[in-house]
Amino acid sequence: MTAAWVRGIAVRRLAVLALAAGFAVVSPTPPTPPALAALAADTAAPELVGVSFSRARVAVSGVRLVPVVLRVHLTDESGVRPVLSPEGFINSPLARIERISGGQPRVVSAELALESGTSRDGVWSAVVQVPSTWHGVWAVTYLTAWDVAFNNVEVDPRAAGMERRLRVRGSHRPAMTLRFVPDPLPAGAPVTMKGRFYYRDTGKPIRHQPIFIGFDNMCIEHAAMPNARTDRNGRYSVTFPPESAVALHCVGILRPSNLSFYPDFIITKAGHPQVDQVQ
Numbered sequence: 001m002t003a004a005w006v007r008g009i010a011v012r013r014l015a016v017l018a019l020a021a022g023f024a025v026v027s028p029t030p031p032t033p034p035a036l037a038a039l040a041a042d043t044a045a046p047e048l049v050g051v052s053f054s055r056a057r058v059a060v061s062g063v064r065l066v067p068v069v070l071r072v073h074l075t076d077e078s079g080v081r082p083v084l085s086p087e088g089f090i091n092s093p094l095a096r097i098e099r100i101s102g103g104q105p106r107v108v109s110a111e112l113a114l115e116s117g118t119s120r121d122g123v124w125s126a127v128v129q130v131p132s133t134w135h136g137v138w139a140v141t142y143l144t145a146w147d148v149a150f151n152n153v154e155v156d157p158r159a160a161g162m163e164r165r166l167r168v169r170g171s172h173r174p175a176m177t178l179r180f181v182p183d184p185l186p187a188g189a190p191v192t193m194k195g196r197f198y199y200r201d202t203g204k205p206i207r208h209q210p211i212f213i214g215f216d217n218m219c220i221e222h223a224a225m226p227n228a229r230t231d232r233n234g235r236y237s238v239t240f241p242p243e244s245a246v247a248l249h250c251v252g253i254l255r256p257s258n259l260s261f262y263p264d265f266i267i268t269k270a271g272h273p274q275v276d277q278v279q
Contacts, residue, residue: 042078045153046145049073051095051164058130061172062199063206063253063266065129068166070095070110070140072124078148079119091260093124093145097166102136110258119148129256131266135170139163175200178251178269184276191245191273194237197230197253205234212254212263213238219250219270224263226254245275 054069072095074080083092093112099105112124124145140162144154157163177195185191193213197206210226213236218224228251230236236251252268 042076042147042149043151044077045151046074046076046080046093046147048143048153048155048157048160048162049075051140051143051157051162053164053166056165057167057169059169059171060130060132060134061170062132063174063209065131065255065266068128068130070097070112070126070128071115072112072143073122074124074145075121076145076147076151077120078151080114080122080124080145081119081148082113083146093143095126095140096142097128097138098141099134099136100139100141100165102168103134106134107141108258108264111260126258128258130166130168131255132168132170132173133267134168135173136168138166138168172202173200174198174206174253174267176252176267176269178249178271180249180271180273184274185245186276188242189245190242191240191249192237193240193249193251193273194235195251195269197234197236197267205232206230206253207232207234209234209253211236211251212265213251215240215244215249216247219248220263221261222263223257223261224254245273248272 050073052071058066058068060066072093074093080093091111094109095112096107096109098107110126110128112126114122115125116123140157142156144152146152174197176197178193179195181192181194197209197211198204199206207230209230211228211230212224212226213228214224228236228238240249248270249272250268250270252265255264255266257264
């Protein structure tokens with residue numbers, strides 16, 4: 001078995017795996033033959049060693065946020081590598097936490113960064129800002145990671161005997177309304193969206209609260225920043241041009257997202273205006 005033969009097999013294997021995964025191979029400096037041989041020999045996916053939350057219970061009220069660190073211990077022969085998805089939206093390693101009781105089902109994803117150790121044996125983490133609207137019990141239900149040799153692991157930690165739960169006691173929780181005025185909207189008319197933010201338990205307004213208002217892909221893509229504020233009665237109102245009538249409209253109180261290309265919210269609502277087509 002010649003070195004050239006080993007090098008050729010390794011290069012072909014990496015190229016096929018990269019294409020299958022939807023990733024582009026970028027190698028400004030060609031790997032040395034020993035490195036290529038080592039990558040070709042690595043056929044094992046990253047191994048999940050442990051999962052933990054920095055705290056098991058959280059009490060949070062109103063529009064406050066409590067930081068909780070999600071940590072994942074991974075090992076791999078060639079090393080876990082941060083990878084951008086084929087769509088360029090979500091990075092890996094990636095974990096998902098899911099509300100399993102105490103409220104409506106919800107899944108939140110978090111991109112992980114190397115916190116300690118090495119890519120071959122290290123702890124990857126994310127700071128998750130927990131709001132009161134997460135009242136209930138949450139669990140880590142999914143993890144995915146790639147290594148340098150393009151091996152991938154997708155696992156539910158619970159199936160590996162690593163069930164980790166986060167219990168959230170949320171109080172004085174925010175609520176909100178959204179409506180379009182008039183409804184239905186006359187064809188060709190501007191779109192006015194309005195509503196109110198308030199506390200569910202008392203009905204009192206959430207005054208002068210920074211909020212995000214958007215439409216179309218602004219609601220689900222890109223990093224969002226507050227662009228409006230409620231008034232002293234917790235109310236908001238915004239008017240969009242007529243051409244926006246066909247798009248999704250959204251409004252909410254942002255929380256720091258754990259995904260680089262998607263916004264996340266403490267509370268949000270979205271909808272499409274109904275347009276009266278009768279002239």
